[in-house]
Amino acid sequence: MNIPYRPIALACIALLFSGLVLNRAQAGGGHYYAPVADPMVKEECGSCHLAFAPAMLPASSWRRMMADLGNHFGDDASVDADTAARITRYLVDNAADTGGQRFNDKLMRGVAMNNAPLRITELPRWQREHREVPDWEWRHKEVRSKANCVACHAGAERGYYDD
Amino acid sequence: MHHTLITLISLAAALLAGTAAAGPRDDLLAGYAAAARTASPAFAGFSAARGKDLHTRAFAAGKADTPACTSCHGQDPRGPGRTLTGKSIEAMALSVTPARYGDPAKVEKWFKRNCNEVLGRACSAQEKGDWLTYMAGQ
Numbered sequence: 001m002n003i004p005y006r007p008i009a010l011a012c013i014a015l016l017f018s019g020l021v022l023n024r025a026q027a028g029g030g031h032y033y034a035p036v037a038d039p040m041v042k043e044e045c046g047s048c049h050l051a052f053a054p055a056m057l058p059a060s061s062w063r064r065m066m067a068d069l070g071n072h073f074g075d076d077a078s079v080d081a082d083t084a085a086r087i088t089r090y091l092v093d094n095a096a097d098t099g100g101q102r103f104n105d106k107l108m109r110g111v112a113m114n115n116a117p118l119r120i121t122e123l124p125r126w127q128r129e130h131r132e133v134p135d136w137e138w139r140h141k142e143v144r145s146k147a148n149c150v151a152c153h154a155g156a157e158r159g160y161y162d163d
Numbered sequence: 164m165h166h167t168l169i170t171l172i173s174l175a176a177a178l179l180a181g182t183a184a185a186g187p188r189d190d191l192l193a194g195y196a197a198a199a200r201t202a203s204p205a206f207a208g209f210s211a212a213r214g215k216d217l218h219t220r221a222f223a224a225g226k227a228d229t230p231a232c233t234s235c236h237g238q239d240p241r242g243p244g245r246t247l248t249g250k251s252i253e254a255m256a257l258s259v260t261p262a263r264y265g266d267p268a269k270v271e272k273w274f275k276r277n278c279n280e281v282l283g284r285a286c287s288a289q290e291k292g293d294w295l296t297y298m299a300g301q
Contacts, residue, residue: 049248074226076276148249 055100198288214297224283256301
């Protein structure tokens with residue numbers, strides 16, 4: 001039997017290429033972090049600030065953060081024990097070094113996974129990506145906080161953090 | 164004359180519908196009233212005026228960046244507020260956000276957090292009742 005190697009090989013290459021492009025497009029040019037899908041986690045973590053994507057921090061960070069909600073960056077964000085346990089499970093399951101791995105992109109570069117960093121804005125990659133943002137822009141009345149991703153990233157709620 | 168009557172009837176209907184839908188909120192207020200009575204036998208009901216004062220007054224014992232409820236909720240209870248991280252907060256006025264105050268656990272959660280942040284202490288049952296009465300009437 002005469003197998004047409006050339007067309008098959010070409011088709012495979014084309015398929016592989018479009019797969020790569022599609023993957024890239026879905027991932028928003030590598031700046032996609034799957035948003036929180038659990039309604040309860042979204043409600044509890046998203047009433048004061050954007051419910052940050054679990055893939056933005058390693059599991060150790062989420063565990064450490066959830067253990068001290070009474071002093072959450074200076075605020076009282078405490079919830080009852082059952083709620084806390086459920087939120088923790090979701091965040092840990094979808095963290096940068098667990099289920100959320102395929103979304104974490106290069107954000108975990110230079111981050112020791114067991115070091116439990118608490119601020120996404122202190123990750124080396126985050127700082128590098130934002131190094132050109134001048135001080136006055138951070139202080140702008142529509143921005144005010146580095147936790148206010150949506151001020152500049154209009155698609156942040158849906159997981160897109162392109163420029 | 165007819166108009167006044169119709170207005171009155173529809174007002175009464177609206178009020179009835181309001182009370183019928185306000186089960187958990189009424190229970191919450193009744194609970195605060197009972198606690199306020201226990202705390203002070205002189206308790207004579209909640210006051211929307213006191214609630215408004217609590218909502219707008221600046222306190223010194225809380226956190227510096229949130230001296231008053233209005234620091235985040237805004238001056239107008241019927242308008243939206245904004246958290247320090249820029250997130251929009253739906254209006255506190257019940258007329259604007261009718262879903263509010265229907266979940267007692269949620270109300271208590273926010274009183275606990277926000278009283279600590281703004282007043283630097285827990286709110287009393289009387290204060291909670293006054294405040295809720297104020298917002299329910301807005």
